[in-house]
Amino acid sequence: MSQTKEAFAKATALDTEIAVSTRNICKNYGAVEALKNLSLDFPRGQLTSLLGPSGCGKTTLLKIIAGLLEPTSGEVEVNGRLVTGPGPNRAFVFQDFALLPWASVMRNVAFGLELRGVAKSEREAIAERYIREVGLAGFEKSFPHELSGGMRQRVGLARALSVDAKVLLLDEPFSAVDEQTRRKFQEDMLNLVAHENKTFIFVTHSIEEAVFISDQIAILLPRPSRVSEIIRPTGFRNRDMGNIRRDPEYLDIVDQIWASLRSYVE
Numbered sequence: 001m002s003q004t005k006e007a008f009a010k011a012t013a014l015d016t017e018i019a020v021s022t023r024n025i026c027k028n029y030g031a032v033e034a035l036k037n038l039s040l041d042f043p044r045g046q047l048t049s050l051l052g053p054s055g056c057g058k059t060t061l062l063k064i065i066a067g068l069l070e071p072t073s074g075e076v077e078v079n080g081r082l083v084t085g086p087g088p089n090r091a092f093v094f095q096d097f098a099l100l101p102w103a104s105v106m107r108n109v110a111f112g113l114e115l116r117g118v119a120k121s122e123r124e125a126i127a128e129r130y131i132r133e134v135g136l137a138g139f140e141k142s143f144p145h146e147l148s149g150g151m152r153q154r155v156g157l158a159r160a161l162s163v164d165a166k167v168l169l170l171d172e173p174f175s176a177v178d179e180q181t182r183r184k185f186q187e188d189m190l191n192l193v194a195h196e197n198k199t200f201i202f203v204t205h206s207i208e209e210a211v212f213i214s215d216q217i218a219i220l221l222p223r224p225s226r227v228s229e230i231i232r233p234t235g236f237r238n239r240d241m242g243n244i245r246r247d248p249e250y251l252d253i254v255d256q257i258w259a260s261l262r263s264y265v266e
């Protein structure tokens with residue numbers, strides 16, 4: 001079997017522990033049926049991307065997992081426990097960064113810990129580690145308006161990492177940055193997933209991005225959304241990052257996903 005076929009076929013047999021599980025999620029906004037019986041498992045320590053046509057309900061699903069939005073019916077389990085609202089085991093990285101404009105990078109990154117009552121010296125030590133890890137060392141005292149969009153996004157990511165949530169929910173985190181920065185971020189994400197042992201759930205519009213960074217890709221159907229396909233591009237995962245984008249399996253999977261999605265684009 002070719003590696004590409006394997007990526008699609010393997011999607012049925014999962015031998016990894018499940019960190020997050022959504023079961024028969026339905027979500028209606030008044031007369032708008034956004035999600036319908038959506039069931040999906042998210043393997044622990046891996047990155048799953050949600051990919052689908054605009055308006056299919058990706059952000060809605062992310063917010064339901066975060067506990068920020070209640071499903072009309074169905075349930076979400078995180079580490080075997082039912083989600084009934086937001087909790088410290090999940091951190092959300094918002095599309096617009098949601099930084100405090102009046103606070104320094106250090107204060108912004110440490111803010112989640114500050115809210116949890118962690119002592120200043122301890123929270124700043126933790127924040128410093130993640131500021132370094134996302135490549136912002138030296139900018140601790142800067143304010144958000146002094147940073148580029150890409151740097152602000154890194155502050156948001158460092159803040160989510162600092163609170164030590166086991167599940168990170170990222171809503172199109174790289175959409176506001178230029179292409180070069182975006183590629184660097186994608187490589188950083190691969191490193192983070194490899195070293196942090198956290199479960200990442202990632203919304204993106206980009207097929208190439210999803211295939212580059214994901215252990216698992218869930219393709220969602222247009223509204224009312226369900227999962228149409230699950231793809232696990234494992235073949236090139238352990239190869240040199242610099243070569244992934246020209247790997248034949250990578251290119252094949254990108255093509256196949258586009259073939260699935262193109263019928264939904266007007």
Ligand SMILES: Nc1ncnc2c1ncn2[C@@H]1O[C@H](COP(=O)(O)OP(=O)(O)OP(=O)(O)O)[C@@H](O)[C@H]1O
Pocket residue numbers: 029032034052053054055056057058059060061223
């Ligand atoms: N608060 C709301 N009230 C009414 N309808 C809503 C609300 N939030 C979302 N919707 C609708 O639900 C559907 C799913 O929205 P959602 O933002 O989850 O989709 P998405 O896949 O993340 O979209 P995009 O890819 O464009 O960001 C859309 O049709 C949207 O218009």
